[in-house]
Amino acid sequence: MFISLINSTRLSLFILIVCSATVVSASDDLEFKFSGFANIGVTYAEGETYGFRTQLLNAGRDGFSLAPDTLLGLQLNTSLSTNFDAVVQFVIQDRSNNNFSNYLELAFLRYQLSRNVDIRAGRFSTNSYLYTDFRYVSQATYWVRPPLEMYSTVGSLGNMDGAQLSYTYPLDFGAAKISAAYGLSELNNDSDDGPFRAKYEDLYVLNLELQSNDWRIQGAYINARLNDIRFAGSDEVRLAPFTAPEIVRPVFVQVARAIIPEGERVSYYSISGKYYLDELEFTAEYGDYDSDWALSSASQFGYISAAYNLGMFTPFVTLAAHNRDSDPEIVNTQSLIASLPRDLGAFVALSIEPANEASKDASIDQRSLSVGFRWDFNADWAFKAQIDHFKIGENGSGLFSIEKGLGAPDEKTSFNVASFGITTTF
Amino acid sequence: MIYPFDKVFRTVKRIALHLRRSALSIFSIPLLTTVPLLLSFNVNAYVSEDGTSDNLVVVVSTNNSTSSLSKKDVIDIYMGRFNTFPNGDKAEPIDLSEGSAEKRVFYEQLVGKSERKVKAYWSRLLFSGRASPPLQANSPNEVKALLNESANAIAYIPQSDVTPEMKIVYQLNK
Numbered sequence: 050m051f052i053s054l055i056n057s058t059r060l061s062l063f064i065l066i067v068c069s070a071t072v073v074s075a076s077d078d079l080e081f082k083f084s085g086f087a088n089i090g091v092t093y094a095e096g097e098t099y100g101f102r103t104q105l106l107n108a109g110r111d112g113f114s115l116a117p118d119t120l121l122g123l124q125l126n127t128s129l130s131t132n133f134d135a136v137v138q139f140v141i142q143d144r145s146n147n148n149f150s151n152y153l154e155l156a157f158l159r160y161q162l163s164r165n166v167d168i169r170a171g172r173f174s175t176n177s178y179l180y181t182d183f184r185y186v187s188q189a190t191y192w193v194r195p196p197l198e199m200y201s202t203v204g205s206l207g208n209m210d211g212a213q214l215s216y217t218y219p220l221d222f223g224a225a226k227i228s229a230a231y232g233l234s235e236l237n238n239d240s241d242d243g244p245f246r247a248k249y250e251d252l253y254v255l256n257l258e259l260q261s262n263d264w265r266i267q268g269a270y271i272n273a274r275l276n277d278i279r280f281a282g283s284d285e286v287r288l289a290p291f292t293a294p295e296i297v298r299p300v301f302v303q304v305a306r307a308i309i310p311e312g313e314r315v316s317y318y319s320i321s322g323k324y325y326l327d328e329l330e331f332t333a334e335y336g337d338y339d340s341d342w343a344l345s346s347a348s349q350f351g352y353i354s355a356a357y358n359l360g361m362f363t364p365f366v367t368l369a370a371h372n373r374d375s376d377p378e379i380v381n382t383q384s385l386i387a388s389l390p391r392d393l394g395a396f397v398a399l400s401i402e403p404a405n406e407a408s409k410d411a412s413i414d415q416r417s418l419s420v421g422f423r424w425d426f427n428a429d430w431a432f433k434a435q436i437d438h439f440k441i442g443e444n445g446s447g448l449f450s451i452e453k454g455l456g457a458p459d460e461k462t463s464f465n466v467a468s469f470g471i472t473t474t475f
Numbered sequence: 476m477i478y479p480f481d482k483v484f485r486t487v488k489r490i491a492l493h494l495r496r497s498a499l500s501i502f503s504i505p506l507l508t509t510v511p512l513l514l515s516f517n518v519n520a521y522v523s524e525d526g527t528s529d530n531l532v533v534v535v536s537t538n539n540s541t542s543s544l545s546k547k548d549v550i551d552i553y554m555g556r557f558n559t560f561p562n563g564d565k566a567e568p569i570d571l572s573e574g575s576a577e578k579r580v581f582y583e584q585l586v587g588k589s590e591r592k593v594k595a596y597w598s599r600l601l602f603s604g605r606a607s608p609p610l611q612a613n614s615p616n617e618v619k620a621l622l623n624e625s626a627n628a629i630a631y632i633p634q635s636d637v638t639p640e641m642k643i644v645y646q647l648n649k
Binding site for chain 2: 190
């Protein structure tokens with residue numbers, strides 16, 4: 050199951066092991082603590098078109114399934130000395146690609162320079178959104194899972210391998226924390242045709258967090274350069290501009306750049322807030338993603354959510370949306386065919402259509418309404434139930450998988466998912 | 476232009492009060508029995524098992540160089556914002572066991588949160604790798620032993636349990 054160690058993952062673990070060994074050899078204060086979290090969830094996804102998944106990195110499932118919301122997190126905290134500590138966390142879940150990297154969430158060594166300043170090296174969260182760094186810990190939220198429109202795409206940019214410097218400043222109302230991180234991240238996913246891989250290099254992240262007892266506000270900015278994009282047929286796409294007839298070469302260049310934009314940068318920014326008003330809890334987040342990648346195109350997304358605590362019961366409602374910047378079409382084949390000799394036009398259209406289809410399959414345009422409740426029936430366990438109603442735009446079903454042989458529906462559709470399960474920490 | 480957030484919050488609070496009244500009417504039967512109990516509870520004092528009222532205090536070992544803390548300092552330590560005392564010395568907070576009256580009153584008075592919310596809060600901090608929760612002691616005697624062991628330890632106990640080896644650095648209901 051846990052197969053190939055990839056470069057950045059290996060680097061994070063190497064840093065962690067070497068530095069830990071160095072510190073441990075000079076330390077008498079070694080302490081270990083094991084802990085974990087678990088969700089056992091059942092989902093029912095209606096219909097025969099879509100497969101439900103909670104993240105783009107997971108496999109889609111229809112009908113009744115335990116896979117989307119069932120996971121096990123295992124964490125080891127090690128205090129190496131007064132100022133050194135290390136954290137390793139694995140999350141075992143329904144990944145469609147079994148690369149080891151997809152299960153290693155945290156693996157960092159932290160050194161506390163002063164009361165206010167600490168530095169981390171290894172694998173750590175990008176804190177891209179309010180819940181990114183604990184999105185799998187259902188015990189810490191009232192939802193069954195954080196809203197898909199915001200969190201399904203976190204994927205490989207949910208964590209990164211590199212170094213991070215943080216400064217925490219005490220304020221009258223609470224504290225402010227500023228962090229800057231630099232490193233890289235890797236996407237390891239599967240498509241119907243095999244593995245899909247990409248690297249986010251020259252990745253830098255800036256975070257600002259403000260918190261008091263009653264509220265929390267966070268802003269984040271992420272910027273990275275795409276590189277080493279590989280999937281079945283990627284070499285042919287790269288070569289196409291060099292082998293295509295002169296007259297249509299610009300079209301193939303356009304397609305190759307849209308599908309394999311190596312060297313191009315992508316960026317995210319987000320602003321998030323949470324506010325407690327007695328027993329009421331409000332959460333709102335907004336994110337903006339900028340990219341020219343046809344398989345992960347520019348979009349805006351966000352949600353508002355409210356929950357009311359009634360003792361052991363916490364009912365909630367959430368409205369969420371994910372809107373793309375533009376329709377998913379790399380080249381308009383109809384106008385292209387009309388401008389070319391008939392045989393050449395047909396050849397070009399046939400060659401380009403798979404790229405257009407891939408872009409449509411990946412495009413996201415949807416809104417959702419979710420209602421549910423959390424029941425803390427025990428000090429350590431909670432039961433949760435939730436119903437999600439998704440309204441999906443034309444060719445906008447990219448958050449879900451499509452049944453084999455079907456393309457993304459080119460008309461508006463809806464999709465309902467019912468979920469319930471139990472969660473705990475230990 | 477300065478947006479009138481205070482008006483917004485007042486409006487939201489009115490809605491919250493309305494919702495609460497609605498909830499009270501819906502859930503009136505169980506609440507009729509619990510509300511009188513809640514009203515009779517004095518949140519400024521910890522009620523010990525023998526029924527006597529006592530105040531909770533935050534204490535450190537007499538070997539600790541800290542002489543006093545503000546409420547904000549105690550929140551910073553117990554809610555994982557900082558893992559040191561204001562002077563930079565490492566802080567090792569100690570919690571009493573889950574379900575104890577002392578723990579419930581301590582967090583209600585300190586941050587106005589129930590034990591369940593505090594637990595959810597610490598789930599977030601622990602599994603995001605940000606901080607580790609306070610060490611848990613199962614009895615006031617274990618707290619005393621831990622304070623004797625480490626000059627960096629900090630704990631909350633009933634004022635009547637304070638010994639000459641301890642130093643009160645903060646009193647919760649002052």
